Amino acid sequence: MTSSWTNEAAIRQRDATATREAMEATSEDGDFAKRHLVNPVLERLLGDVHGRRVLDAGCGNGYFSRMLARRGARVVGVEPTGSMTAFAREREVRERLGITYVRADLARLPEDTGPARGPFDAVVSSMVFMAIPDWRPAMRSCVRALRPGGRFVFAVVHPAFEGLRAEWREHGEYRVRRYLEEYEIPGPVACDFHRPLSAYLNELASLGCRLREVVEPGLDPVVSEGARDAVPGLDGYVHLPNFLVVAADAP
Template structure:
């Protein structure tokens, strides 16, 4: 059977009369069967293969690198065949900007053009024939899972998880979640704060540097090991504890002024028990500020982006999101390809508000944070989706003072306070 033509070659031939159309060798059953030149190339930094439109080449280093390992990326608005832009990636080895491989092909500066031996040996090209999933997912019943299962999952991925973090967290925390979270927390000087699900401890360190007295709690010994190492290296007086959030017996009632939980509760097995415990350890009038992945759009349940081709890094190739089975409550096993899977839980939004209300909190604020403008400028591929749909939700809830509601607030419907 004859191979189909490369979809990209066909597109380019519509804009360049003498462009040679090559037979496809990869993704033959997809909407975009592709030739070797228009396939996936392996990043010399992370070792992952990416779509050619998200890979650049450093001529000095003689190495390919991907959009995810670049120190930044921009959309170069010069027209490129059928497209209005192509990416430029900032080199991870030198302070230089390099065009992605699609622009290099147009300018006859692709490494396969400049180095014939590379073309003959298909150097840098991923040898696989199909597009792998970006993430590994498996959905199963929540029933039968134990705290030990959750702990093991997080300990199994701890090394990989810690490797993604800087002193400012990962890219989503630095550029989307934390600016809004820290604004809601406000002035924390002198406050006793519980970092509930502290992980690597980066957020607790930010709060401690702002004058808070911080206790961090996490279920993962592997992540706490990283947090303790950082506290030993640069002490800030942070106390770290290994425990499930549903069992905070090391703290007396009313210990904390504020509790913060940053992208944690969707991974907690016993949600209501955890929120009750956080309520118990807060003083009357204390605040619980938490962020979660947005239940309406989190992957793979209920949301899944439709991308054609599935590995493209071009923003416009993300056609939209399919949302289904929102009211299901499955366990979701997830992780990067080739790594162990951690387990989290999809719940409809009402489950979170029901847990907060049942514990005795009054919700005073919620926010669906947008990326900072600087993030959209510096990392358009990572954050442009988030101005289409919210990825995260932040909620502020208050433990009422003894004898009444929160001063300066009125009581709204369903136990939600409005200001």
């Protein structure tokens, strides 16, 4: 647990700040960073998902669930906020990709939660754990949902380079004053929570998972050059990783 925050409070905050405009704008493949830095790595680490049962843990507006379904996966998306769950279900009614969306808190996901019941061949959780105060039970839920040897892939904002673009825009480099302790990171939409990288990897090890790969993606300089004027500070993504993506296999 971080500070006095509860999962319920964090969920309420994100639910209250999720706008229809923002969900529509990111409904196909996320925002710029997800499109160029996170999604390609998630897809590679998950491998061929055709015919496989995949849990999208903390699916938000469902964009990555839809990307997986279009690649032939049988997808269940779990999301705690009412606004995003409703948006994802609305898109499913229109597109009929065969995705089931469940509204639930990952940290309190019972083993018999209907469609979200395991086992799954793979679980993916993108940009979720750093947004959850009580994140360890959420990670345990993800691993518990897997079949033996199933693939678990998660992405978080890199704990060593949070706020990279803003720092690069202001200073032309990244500056950090503290790293080892846990603390809140207020944001324009909701609060995130800093923890050192070791917290995530040590929890993964404690759950008996076998680490397969750690990726710190950097932006292609050609992409950066083309979008530099529209997105100030983008060069920071070329030189430093703003995201951390981890793949592991369940025991």
